[in-house]
Amino acid sequence: MTSTPIRWGVIGTGNIARRFAGDLAHSSSGVLAAVGSRDGTRAFAFTAAFGSGIHADETAKILARPDIDAIYVGTVNRAHHEIAIAALEAGKPVLVEKPLAPTPAEAKAIGDLAERRGLLAMEAMWMVFTPGIVRLKALIADGAIGSPRSLSANLSYARAYRPELELFDAETGGALLDLGVYPIALALHLFGSADETAPIVERNHAGSVRQAALVTRHGQVLTKLSCGFETEGPNGAMVSGEHGRIALAGPFFCPPALMLKRHLAGTPLDPRGDGPAGEDLPLDEPPADSPLRPGTLPTPIVGSGLQYQADHFAACLRAGSTQSPVHPLSASLAAIEIMERARRSAPAL
Known part of the structure; x- marks a missing residue:
């Protein structure tokens, strides 16, 4: 992957998704390119605060866009697994808000699919x-x-x-x-x-x-x-x-x-x-x-402070890594267990 900016698709329109989208303005590696939600009208309303040229649509349509390089999942906990799996199945590297999933089984399923697809997956433990x-x-x-x-x-x-x-x-x-x-x-x-x-x-x-x-x-x-x-x-x-x-x-x-x-x-x-x-x-x-x-x-x-994890994620992507050397999925799974x-x-x- 080249040094061109990572084009992020943000899934979710709550407070943490808004913080992540806002902090991308401080990122050295990425830009907000799209916002997805179960309700497309909420996604359109969300983008109004972040300027023009940002796509907004239902989640499935954002995941299918070929011009999105990575997905950030900023939804409620119960939806993390479903959306992360859908993103990986769509061929998108995924950064999932903490906790990676509410249960060890769901967290392991995310990791297993990422490994099979050869895609980067990371929990957004921004700390x-x-x-x-x-x-x-x-x-x-x-x-x-x-x-x-x-x-x-x-x-x-x-x-x-x-x-x-x-x-x-x-x-x-x-x-x-x-x-x-x-x-x-x-x-x-x-x-x-x-x-x-x-x-x-x-x-x-x-x-x-x-x-x-x-x-x-x-x-x-x-x-x-x-x-x-x-x-x-x-x-x-x-x-x-x-x-x-x-x-x-x-x-x-x-x-x-x-x-x-x-x-x-x-x-x-x-x-x-x-x-x-x-x-x-x-x-x-x-x-x-x-x-x-x-x-x-x-x-x-x-x-x-959420942009620091986004820049690390981008560095992993550009290096061709499928796991973060700083916060691998094994650490996320250990915490959930x-x-x-x-x-x-x-x-x-």
Whole structure:
């Protein structure tokens, strides 16, 4: 594939589809070319905000267009599998909004078909491509905190239960699939597959997951991950290692800054028993007018940050890859399997 812009077809007209379409304006590799929906009139209304020359039609007609290079699926969870399969059958590489599918069986079916067709398929776990998470992984790999030992991550937003919304569906919605996928994906991205998982999950009277907490073990790394619709959480994260820690300012999926604290070599234990003394290291000195205190590394994003995954997807396409080396489908399936086991561990109230 040449370096000409990737022509994206966006399927869906909800908030996440609008964010992706808007962030393509910041992409270095792709442009919005078409929008598809079950209702073609909704697709036409959607394109009005993004300029002229954008095709709009029913989903099947957009998938059949020969001038579309890749499909982004930004629909409700229950439709991910059906549309991703249809896109692959139409010969289109596909980027599917998280979670890749609500169940392991559906996620595996997407991966199997992509492999048979020799097409690129990737979950749109945009978090792992944002500047803060890219820098976090590099710092850990460079030994900034020594060997990592723990991760804590929380993502909670207060959302009143509304039974008519897909967000609260007992099988294809709920806090785990909507929010829990982020801390779980972060743990898998940083530390690989989980050797053990221990969930505690609460459902509401209708069976929808309202909050959850998980402990996972990845070799020597122990994680504490939580999510929920009950309260507004701190929504930050922290990775601790033998020689220090890195805190991610909230929201951790696109942190505006990282804070590193590293223990001073050869420093004796604090006499109060609080552990070794340390220092906040000025990774990059912020500008004089920055609200960030010295000792922080600003990691700002452009737009809302969804274009970074689109540019990575385009690079994979141009390289002829059928799997992302950063976020392969195996990682997506592993996260869905963890969430599935957690969801099945708690009966409805």
